Amino acid sequence: xxxxxxxxxxxxxxxxxxxxxxLKRAKQKGLRTLAITDHxxxxxYLKAVEIADDxxxxxxxxxxxxxxxxxxxxxxxxxxxxxxxxxxxxxxxxQSLARKARMRAIVKKLQDQGVDLDYEEVQAEAYxxxxxxxxxxxxxxxxxxxxxxxxAFVRYLGKPEIKNIETGYAEITEVLSVxxxxxxxxxxxxxxxxxxxTEIEDLLSTGIDGIECIHPSHNFDxxxxxxxxxxxxxxxxxxxxxxxxxxxSEYDPYFGTVTIGEQHxxxxxxxxxxxxxxxxxxx
Ligand code: AMP
Ligand code: FE
Ligand code: FE
Ligand code: ZN
Numbered sequence: 422x423x424x425x426x427x428x429x430x431x432x433x434x435x436x437x438x439x440x441x442x443x444l445k446r447a448k449q450k451g452l453r454t455l456a457i458t459d460h461x462x463x464x465x466y467l468k469a470v471e472i473a474d475d476x477x478x479x480x481x482x483x484x485x486x487x488x489x490x491x492x493x494x495x496x497x498x499x500x501x502x503x504x505x506x507x508x509x510x511x512x513x514x515x516q517s518l519a520r521k522a523r524m525r526a527i528v529k530k531l532q533d534q535g536v537d538l539d540y541e542e543v544q545a546e547a548y549x550x551x552x553x554x555x556x557x558x559x560x561x562x563x564x565x566x567x568x569x570x571x572x573a574f575v576r577y578l579g580k581p582e583i584k585n586i587e588t589g590y591a592e593i594t595e596v597l598s599v600x601x602x603x604x605x606x607x608x609x610x611x612x613x614x615x616x617x618x619t620e621i622e623d624l625l626s627t628g629i630d631g632i633e634c635i636h637p638s639h640n641f642d643x644x645x646x647x648x649x650x651x652x653x654x655x656x657x658x659x660x661x662x663x664x665x666x667x668x669x670s671e672y673d674p675y676f677g678t679v680t681i682g683e684q685h686x687x688x689x690x691x692x693x694x695x696x697x698x699x700x701x702x703x704x
Contacts, residue, residue: 423453424680427483427689428498428610428633428661431457432548433465434485435555437666440469444476450677454686456483456661458498461516462551466504481686485610486516486600490593490624495615497596498633498659501693502605509603512591517551519589524552526586531557531577536566554578555665597628604697606630606689608659612647613639625654630692635660637675657692658685 430436431443438446440457443465447455455478457466463484473480482504486497502509528540538560546556558573567573577583600607608631612621625632634647635658651658662675672679 423683425454425686426661427456429664431465434459434551435553440465454479456481458483458485488593488596496610498608498610499600502603506603508599512599611636613643631657633659637672
């Protein structure tokens with residue numbers, strides 16, 4: 422049976438490899454299905470979709486959306502939506518702008534702390550991709566403020582005064598309605614390190630379709646717990662490696678090994694097809 426990785430990043434957000442490199446590596450690793458889930462952008466997916474057939478990978482539209490739930494930032498994975506849907510395009514455009522404004526505020530805060538850093542340096546590090554704290558982390562490393570990527574988060578970017586800067590991200594209710602309206606399905610990303618069981622139940626009651634049961638941050642007990650939770654609530658099971666490329670992620674060894682089976686992909690695609698059919702009938 423084919424293996425699938427439904428959580429990966431490219432240089433269209435904070436991953437460090439191109440969509441083409443990722444597809445080729447996925448093929449080498451024996452994956453059948455891949456979703457590129459860059460933070461708040463589908464530009465990596467749009468590049469990949471043109472070459473996926475030639476490389477021999479089934480590619481599913483995907484994106485990891487940062488959004489607000491009870492004033493808290495949550496990451497929601499969206500799959501198999503119509504990538505030309507205007508509401509999706511508008512949502513992702515606003516998310517990109519919000520990321521830029523937030524990064525300007527982050528840079529200002531670091532400058533106030535005496536760090537010699539400007540927005541343009543961080544932007545250059547993102548080389549055209551959707552900007553995020555990992556890009557600032559790399560600049561801090563290059564400028565020798567920190568020696569490692571995790572240290573940049575411990576000493577600067579993960580501090581409350583940075584984390585508390587308003588993000589301007591969309592509310593979860595909007596994300597749910599836009600993605601579903603575009604025939605897509607949604608899954609709670611990496612719940613393990615993020616939520617208590619009560620919180621995840623509350624979060625699922627917003628109308629999310631699935632749980633990312635399989636993720637490198639989940640030990641076997643967590644995989645089992647979330648898979649049982651999904652099964653009893655008749656929700657989709659999703660999973661993947663959260664690959665960000667070699668230099669940025671402790672998750673690199675998991676690419677090709679942290680995978681899910683094709684039956685979960687089929688269930689996800691069926692849910693999306695039904696949603697698209699209903700949408701078409703309503704029009
Ligand atoms: P942002 O999208 O700007 O909020 O940045 C979040 C991204 O930074 C995550 O998707 C991870 O790739 C990375 N990240 C967040 N926290 C840490 C951390 N403590 N150590 C390393 N990477 C992190
Ligand atoms: Fe990331
Ligand atoms: Fe995430
Ligand atoms: Zn991710």
